[in-house]
Amino acid sequence: MIPPAMSSKVISKTSFRYGRVDIEAQMPIGDWLWTSIWLMPKDKVYGGWPRSGEIDITENRCNRNYGQYGIQRMMSTLHWGPAWNQDKWATTTNSNLSVDNEVVLNERTPPSGWWRKGGFSGNDIWTNSHAAPFDQEFFLQMNVAVGGTNGFFPDGVQNGGYSKPWSNNDPKAPEKFWAARHLWHPTWEGDKAAMKVRAVRIYQKVTGDVVDARGSCLVSFSDVPGILKSLNKQGIKVGIASRTSAEEEAKELIRLFDWDQYFQYRQIYPGNKTTHFKRIHSDSGIDYKDMIFFDDEHRNIVDVGKLGKELEYEIQLLTCSCRNRNFSIIFMTSLSEIWGI
Numbered sequence: 065m066i067p068p069a070m071s072s073k074v075i076s077k078t079s080f081r082y083g084r085v086d087i088e089a090q091m092p093i094g095d096w097l098w099t100s101i102w103l104m105p106k107d108k109v110y111g112g113w114p115r116s117g118e119i120d121i122t123e124n125r126c127n128r129n130y131g132q133y134g135i136q137r138m139m140s141t142l143h144w145g146p147a148w149n150q151d152k153w154a155t156t157t158n159s160n161l162s163v164d165n166e167v168v169l170n171e172r173t174p175p176s177g178w179w180r181k182g183g184f185s186g187n188d189i190w191t192n193s194h195a196a197p198f199d200q201e202f203f204l205q206m207n208v209a210v211g212g213t214n215g216f217f218p219d220g221v222q223n224g225g226y227s228k229p230w231s232n233n234d235p236k237a238p239e240k241f242w243a244a245r246h247l248w249h250p251t252w253e254g255d256k257a258a259m260k261v262r263a264v265r266i267y268q269k270v271t272g273d274v275v276d277a278r279g280s281c282l283v284s285f286s287d288v289p290g291i292l293k294s295l296n297k298q299g300i301k302v303g304i305a306s307r308t309s310a311e312e313e314a315k316e317l318i319r320l321f322d323w324d325q326y327f328q329y330r331q332i333y334p335g336n337k338t339t340h341f342k343r344i345h346s347d348s349g350i351d352y353k354d355m356i357f358f359d360d361e362h363r364n365i366v367d368v369g370k371l372g373k374e375l376e377y378e379i380q381l382l383t384c385s386c387r388n389r390n391f392s393i394i395f396m397t398s399l400s401e402i403w404g405i
Contacts, residue, residue, distance in 0.1 A: 141154075
């Protein structure tokens with residue numbers, strides 16, 4: 065029998081080794097739809113599934129009412145093991161994944177490696193590193209599938225309005241599924257039955273370089289790390305402000321550059337530099353007259369200059385050349401500490 069419904073799959077051209085993936089997506093709603101977003105091994109260096117690993121960012125059953133297994137529940141895990149019947153996914157259902165800003169998976173690389181963590185017998189097939197099999201390049205895969213007899217939709221669970229039309233050990237499961245289309249097809253309501261993906265962002269750090277999803281290397285001016293390190297060593301507090309709407313991307317870029325340690329205050333959100341300045345002042349308790357504001361964008365200099373006049377302070381304003389025009393740096397200390405006067 066020809067399958068009664070066609071599943072779909074999209075895979076990324078980009079693959080990466082270590083990094084972070086941010087996805088903005090809405091899962092579909094509809095009986096017996098099975099959605100998944102996975103990271104899959106590019107080259108299967110250690111062999112077939114699950115020897116080369118698999119990272120399940122999310123899997124969902126999209127029925128509105130299917131016991132405790134419907135759309136209200138999502139699953140995240142890692143798949144790893146020397147054979148299909150030795151997959152230790154159940155021990156790693158908690159790697160650093162979050163949904164709607166809520167962490168759902170936070171699994172760190174075991175110090176002794178995945179082979180020992182799994183308690184497998186025989187020769188270790190993952191001797192390259194403690195991170196193996198997750199030390200190779202992975203690509204992103206997004207699926208929308210339908211039904212199946214592998215147990216993902218378990219038998220014996222009451223579905224809202226009608227029972228599951230097939231059993232997982234029935235050789236005629238596809239026929240019975242199709243025969244019940246008058247029950248399940250009405251639950252597929254147009255675009256509501258589609259996975260809607262707004263954005264996929266892949267961040268990668270390779271040998272000290274920060275690389276975007278297109279493979280372009282992101283760099284700062286060569287003097288910046290040394291300047292930040294020197295200010296930190298002198299005990300000079302530093303704040304960073306950005307009016308960007310890409311808040312999470314900006315924060316992630318700072319983290320990947322390993323600059324988190326240098327910024328005691330952060331104001332990264334749409335608005336204006338006056339608002340940023342006031343909040344940093346409120347959070348730090350440092351007087352405006354003890355701040356120096358560096359920026360390369362004229363409107364920001366004007367805005368903060370007006371604030372200084374309102375407060376009858378001479379806010380120290382210096383222009384500087386920045387490769388990323390979205391960021392401003394605010395130094396907060398006694399001016400004599402900076403200039404030696």
